[in-house]
Amino acid sequence: MDPSKPRFVQLPDAGERRAIADLVDRASAAHREPALGEDQLRALRRQPADATEDPATGSLVGVVLVDGTESGTRSIPGLCGSALVTAPRGTTDYVAELVVDPEVGDPDGTRDVLLDAVIAVVGDRGGGTLVLWAHRTGGSDDERAERFGFRIDRTLLQLRCPLPLPPPIARSPSGAADPTRSFVPGRDEPAWLEVNNRAFAGHPEQGGWDLATLLEREREPWFRPEGLRVLELDGRMVGSCWTKVHRDHLPPLGEIYVIAVDPAFHGRGFGRILTRAGLDWLARGGLPAGMLYVDAANHAAVALYRTLGFVEHHAGRAYRTDVPGPAQPTPTR
Numbered sequence: 001m002d003p004s005k006p007r008f009v010q011l012p013d014a015g016e017r018r019a020i021a022d023l024v025d026r027a028s029a030a031h032r033e034p035a036l037g038e039d040q041l042r043a044l045r046r047q048p049a050d051a052t053e054d055p056a057t058g059s060l061v062g063v064v065l066v067d068g069t070e071s072g073t074r075s076i077p078g079l080c081g082s083a084l085v086t087a088p089r090g091t092t093d094y095v096a097e098l099v100v101d102p103e104v105g106d107p108d109g110t111r112d113v114l115l116d117a118v119i120a121v122v123g124d125r126g127g128g129t130l131v132l133w134a135h136r137t138g139g140s141d142d143e144r145a146e147r148f149g150f151r152i153d154r155t156l157l158q159l160r161c162p163l164p165l166p167p168p169i170a171r172s173p174s175g176a177a178d179p180t181r182s183f184v185p186g187r188d189e190p191a192w193l194e195v196n197n198r199a200f201a202g203h204p205e206q207g208g209w210d211l212a213t214l215l216e217r218e219r220e221p222w223f224r225p226e227g228l229r230v231l232e233l234d235g236r237m238v239g240s241c242w243t244k245v246h247r248d249h250l251p252p253l254g255e256i257y258v259i260a261v262d263p264a265f266h267g268r269g270f271g272r273i274l275t276r277a278g279l280d281w282l283a284r285g286g287l288p289a290g291m292l293y294v295d296a297a298n299h300a301a302v303a304l305y306r307t308l309g310f311v312e313h314h315a316g317r318a319y320r321t322d323v324p325g326p327a328q329p330t331p332t333r
Contacts, residue, residue: 006064006065006081012065019078022079023081023082035135037135061094064117065082066114067080082098092127094128094130097134098111098115126325127322128323136314142317148321153320154318156295157315158312159291161309161311163254163282165283170280179277183229183240191237196258199239199261224243224245227243227244228241239261241259241274252289272304275304
């Protein structure tokens, strides 16, 4: 049976947010991977309180919801598909991610319905650039994107390595001890932001952070100052490696969440030092595997990580298209 008619909700209520969270949990458990990016979930949590609040204060545009459908003779009650649509600070640069219940008999059909509705939402809002993220791509994702007029914009690799690193890789060539230290909340934020924003100038997700953004991450339940390794040279912060532990993953994963080296210090091996320091901290916490995401076009970073024992686990993609606004009426004389 075809999915039910989609509906767009600008301000999902508490029940709808719970239903979306439950859907994401079911899809994540089935695929053993997060079904929705943390930026999208964060946008849902900090949605405006009501329709009178300035939408520029948050990035959530709204959600497209598809309610229960049928798979053969089996009914699937409740929410079976959702698409979160965001646009940072009220711009026309839209981002969407689709989540479908793993029990749906025709998941691609449900994704088609969701994507068609997302494109309509962007068009009704005047049009703009629309980026569609798929976290673990397959042939159907590429086919769907092409059919709906999208082009591949970015390919994001998830790389993994066993922990601890083998001694020949874990040791510094000089035999020196780990030169990094723990991040100190309340003191290191200005220097960290300066390095991060220089390292990720122009990056769509990691660049242009402000203090509020950093402090929001520090309030996350997974944040540990000891897991944010800082490298200094003559008293100046030159780079950092921020780790994140996924205890609910099977098996548990230790992620290199953000790694940054000030561009003024590139080419001096600091990226390798920081990556090793982050992986060592994760290994000492008992994590059996390390993980990170890297843009496939960043050949230097990919090559570095491969020398540290990382191999590709899967790839995700961002697809991009330009959505026109409502058709303008033909002028009359």
